[in-house]
Amino acid sequence: MNNGRTDSVVGDRPPPLLGRPFFWIVALVIGAFAIAPLVGANVELRERLLLAAVYITLASNLNLMLGYAGYINFGSIVFFGLGGYICVYLIGAREWPLAAAAPAAGLAVSLMALIFGLGILRLRGAFFALATIGINEGVQAFAANFEPWGGSAGLYLPMQVFAPLGGPMRALWVIYFFLIAVMGFSLYLSYAVKTSKFGLGLIAIGQNEDAAAVLGVPTALYKALAYSLSAFLPALAGGLYFFKSAFIQPTDAFDLGLSTEVMVIVMLGGRGTVTGAAIGAYLYEELRGSLLTSQTFANFQLVVSGLLLLLIVLFAPGGLMGWLYSRWPRTREALE
Amino acid sequence: MFGIIASIVDGVLIGSVYGLAAMGLTLIWGVMNVVNLTHGTAIVAGMFALYLLTGAVGVPSYAALPFILIGGFLIGVALYWIAVHRMIGRPPLMVLLSTFSVNLVVIGLGTAVWGTGLFNVPVMLPGVTWHRYTFPGTHILAAALTAAIAGALYLFLYRTRLGKAVRAVANNREAAELCGIPTTRVLSLSFGLGVALAGAAGMLIATMFPFTVLAGDAYQLKSFVVTALGGLGNPAGALVGGVALGLVEGFAAQFMPVSWTLVIEFVLFVAVLIIFPRGIFAFART
């Protein structure tokens, strides 16, 4: 968390945004993502980085609930899938342009999350966690039975939808850059929340919800806002991702296994830290990549995730960044 | 008319086994305030234990029960020491993740070994016929064995010294410690009991229905619904809640496709928790 920070600033006013190291680190990461595949038009690298960007987006936003407020959202993938469905539907059936459909999907999912959140956030601990699975399963069942969304067969997008973006080849690059932008926003959002009064309230809730309420933190409202906020960018990312695939179906869109992986990434990188999401995603992807090359190990993906999570929870609950910050406290100021 | 009654009675029989499973969950929850997310996996383990014991080893089906109870208990104790002991007193978030991670590992190993296909343990038992409907012998015997196990649990908790120690620790761990009760041993024993009960329930379910490695999730959810209905730490409430759930399922099966059952149960779960935050019988909040 925030322990060990020394007050190296005059008074309590933090330095302006552009003066903070973290701002530039994220900008660098975005730049690296943007430029690397452009070198030699490396499509394979672009696809790998796109997946990484999606993971980082999902992890950063999950961190708002898991890391700050201390609520486990097992079914966080529902935002991604639902955003994908709404966006694909609006573009395919209603002929909306991508620039309108994706943000609309983000807003719609956010709003629904706010409404549902106000209900299920009254539940504590395990009950909330299970309720989030329920929401994911419920939405998946709905999508699989809802005819306008193609039912269990899913929805396809015709090639024409890529025309406004300059054709299928160019569209893939455009979407890639959009997704990096979403990733960047996610990291900045995570940081902005953490350093805001709202974030402090969330963290207080995560430490001791009852004490936080007695101190005046409007716990119900803040939790619902965090839940809703944590839905927006993943939904947007889902819209972009499934638009790019030109195809969406229930089992892919609402894959609980993906939710679990994102949770492991957050814990691995460091729950409650901003850079943790990025580092965790990178490490996890590397680990998974090297394991998947062997066919036998493909089955053991879940085992590896589980073991990793167990070891982290038992021996290093602060994750990688947590360990780093406790060893070298000064890094916390720079990296958050 | 008779169809509905038959469905309900059958639901009650099956529901009692749900109650047995939930007893394991609620016992662990009540004694050490830990939500055991390996519960579903323990149920599945019971199923596969029956499969292996009857298939590879050739034990006649129901005779496997004592082995599964003992094996489940030992595994539960081991699980306590591996994943739970260090986590007692840590934030609930961490304890949840701990048992969840063990769950991932076991499911991963399970799918690696057995895949995701359907398994079945054929058990031949004559049923009881009433009008045009037959109540399968397996369902009746499962309910009977559930009652027996529940009775044994009651005797243990309320008529033995060790059982009293368990109840004391559930009530107030610090006070129990101060009275000289070895609380850590009691905690590990309770965890073992909880897993044993789940495994036994799994075995009984396997005598009635086919199953997969991934079936644990559905039964774990049922256990949570039952626990929410019956109240935390209340084994008797769990049994009653299980019967109630079985009743609801039996009734609902008449009117809607089975694929919606899970969704209905989730809705029921969330609704019960929000409308009856203290559980229909007692407390349901952590």
Next chain:
Amino acid sequence: MTAVLEIDGVNKNFGGLRAVNQLSFVVHEREILGLIGPNGAGKSTVFNLINGVFTPDGGRVKFCGIDVTGQAPFRVARHGIARTHQIVQPLAELTVLENCTVGACFGRENLPLVRARAAAREVAVFVGLEDRLATPAAQLTIAAKKRLELARALAARPLLLLLDEVLAGLNPTEIERMVEVIRGIRGRGIAILIIEHLMQAIMGLSDRVVVLNSGQKLAEGTPAEIAANPAVVEAYLGDPALATALHGGA
């Protein structure tokens, strides 16, 4: 003197047990009111009823004229009531400064983050924790944790402070220090309702004392009046004859 807090005929039942029975008393501006009574008399329950953790089954709670009966704890805090807990509740992984900042951000003045941090710093200095601003709360000694609890409540700039056994577990030097701090709080214009078992401390601090026994008000008055009240002595010692003997022999 204007009344900051008015408890009027408040009842609270837990199942069959009536924990608080028709309780009425008033806390005035700039007053230190002591709340004493044997164990189980219902003192902490009264605090929980005031700040919204429990809802009264009957009666009203009025704060500065506003009816706050049964309002949610965070709303009560916003009105300007802050409290400490008998068993301290630090936000463990946050530092002393951050703990106090939470208090300042979400209390009566609802300060923005930067000003809240300044207010937090000031309050931490006031209770004597300025050398440990960057220490995580979990690493503090019990005495320091109690001071943090107090500082955090003060950071909210409340009009009424509820202190629940803030002296328990402290050694004589620490007690003296804390009593000074409490006097200083009253000097800032904050009314205080204090639960305490340490007779000497509370009798010395309080302007008036309310005695609670089995959920009911047994007596009310100045510390001197209360000490001389035979019913009060009996409640603590349990034997009327002994009480009379003590009183007579005193």
